[in-house]
Amino acid sequence: MAEHPAYPVGLRLTGRRVVVLGGGQVAGRRLPALIAAGADILLVSPRATPSVEAMADAGEITWERRPYAEGDLADAWYALIATSDPEANTQASAEAEANRVWCVRSDNADAATAWTPATGHSEGVTVAVLTSRAEGRDPRHTAAIRDAVVEGLRDGTLVAPHHRTRTPGVALVGGGPGDPDLITVRGRRLLAEADVVIADRLGPRDLLAELPPHVEVIDAAKIPYGRFMAQEAINNALIEHAKQGKSVVRLKGGDPYVFGRGMEELQALAEAGIPCTVVPGISSSISVPGAAGIPVTHRGVAHEFTVVSGHVAPDDERSLVDWASLAGLTGTLVILMGVDKIGRIAETLVAHGKPADTPVALVQEGTTAAQRRVDATLATVAETVRTQDVKPPAVIVIGEVVTVGVATPASGLPKTPQ
Incomplete structure (x- = not known):
């Protein structure tokens, strides 16, 4: 068999009996895909890892807590042999051969009648990569090819045109x-x-x-x-x-x-x-502060954060924001689209009881090569925006979390002093 390449095929296992021998790490890695395929799975093993045991407890598989016994592969369509007992693996493999059950062996691929490909998924497509021959098998190389193909499909760098009419x-x-x-x-x-x-x-x-x-x-x-x-x-x-x-x-x-x-x-x-x-997309309200080294929440500092639009001033009749209530919060306040209104916003927050020395950070062009961070307080932020020429788009963070952050590689230029 080693002289010929393996014949790739997709097994449709819905409702069909699959026997897995051994409840260790190999079973833990292979069982989720068998469950997703709708197989009727029997696990035979004296012990199992916590993750495999959880599958049994959830009713996703049937677990018989005992070693392999002759006859376990009766009526099976597919078998995965992955016990720590070489003799039991050999006996089970012989039973699979006698009963014409396609069998994967984790301990000896050459003695198996089937091999498990490295698989990945991308929007309804399953990518399966299989080494052509038993000799020279390199699972890491196979997995690397799988990963490269799947990543290309996911990020759009590998585009396969649709030949059937797409729904507009x-x-x-x-x-x-x-x-x-x-x-x-x-x-x-x-x-x-x-x-x-x-x-x-x-x-x-x-x-x-x-x-x-x-x-x-x-x-x-x-x-x-x-x-x-x-x-x-x-x-x-x-x-x-x-x-x-x-x-x-x-x-x-x-x-x-x-x-x-x-x-x-x-x-x-x-x-x-x-x-x-x-x-959905990653919101700048969380990601931009993070890129500038600012956590919007931090243990012992802020247990909540509020995201507010600042595109209209607090005294604008169109405003739907309860600025008085926001001033009383102890957590983090994140303001989007508020650069040109930040002076009036700061005045309103201070007027309703927010301390004037509350730290403020403005992160301009966050996550891009032009990112920069400018720090101030509620008392100084209006003047800082003017003197430092802060322009939209910028995310404004108000609260003590501004002072607990550390410089990160993603934060671009260092902070501009107050």
Whole structure:
């Protein structure tokens, strides 16, 4: 058998009997996939690891607490032999051969009738990598190939075109705080498969350069609005392109639902009968402070954090924020879109009892190469923003957590002194 390559095949094990001998680490690694395949699993082993025992307790497998005995493989379709007893493994392998049961052996691949490939999954596709011959088997190399293929499919660097007609629609993709590596793998894959991308200014712009030439990229900030409001024009553009049978990605900064008007776009698409997928993104409210070395919570310092939009001033009649209540909180306050309003916000917080010496950090262009952090207090933040020329986009962190952070490689330039 060693002279010929293995024949790759996918086993459909739903409802079919699978016998696993041994309850150690090998079984712990292989059982989840067998359970996911819907197999009727019998585990035969005197002992099991805690994770394997938990599967039995949950009713996912049947566990007989005893050593292997002749006849255990009767009526099995597939067997995994992974005991610590070489003699029992040999006997079980002989029974599998006699009963024409495909059998994997963890201790001796050459004596097995089947090999387990290195597998990975990406959006409905299973990637299985198998060494061609028994001699020279290198599991680490096989796993590395698997990982490279799966990662390429997930992040969009390995794109396989769809030859069947795709269902047109829109994906609202949260692009994260700015660093292109911080978009989710699903978001990056959808971006790679798009026909049209309507992008925000705060989205990960570097990813747009990687798109194929045929992809139409539309800057949402430059859509001709005509008589419509900006958001209405964006909604109309999404609907128009989707109705043309195209796959559309609405690439947004951060998360679509954190001050991203994602629900407004979803509602407009639903009214137009356009299918829509929402892909969450990493919110700048957490990730940008973290990149600057600031934890939004810290034991003994802050047990809660509140995220607030600062796009309108506290005394603006459109404001929905209860600034008086926020001033009384002892946790962390994170303000987005508030650079030009921070002076009035600081005054309001102090007027309602927040100490004027409360630390403040402003992190501009967080997670990008242009990131910088400027520190101040509520009393000095307005002047600091002016003198240090802090510009949007910037995340503002207010609270004692500002002083407990440490410099990190991701935090870019050192802090600017107060």
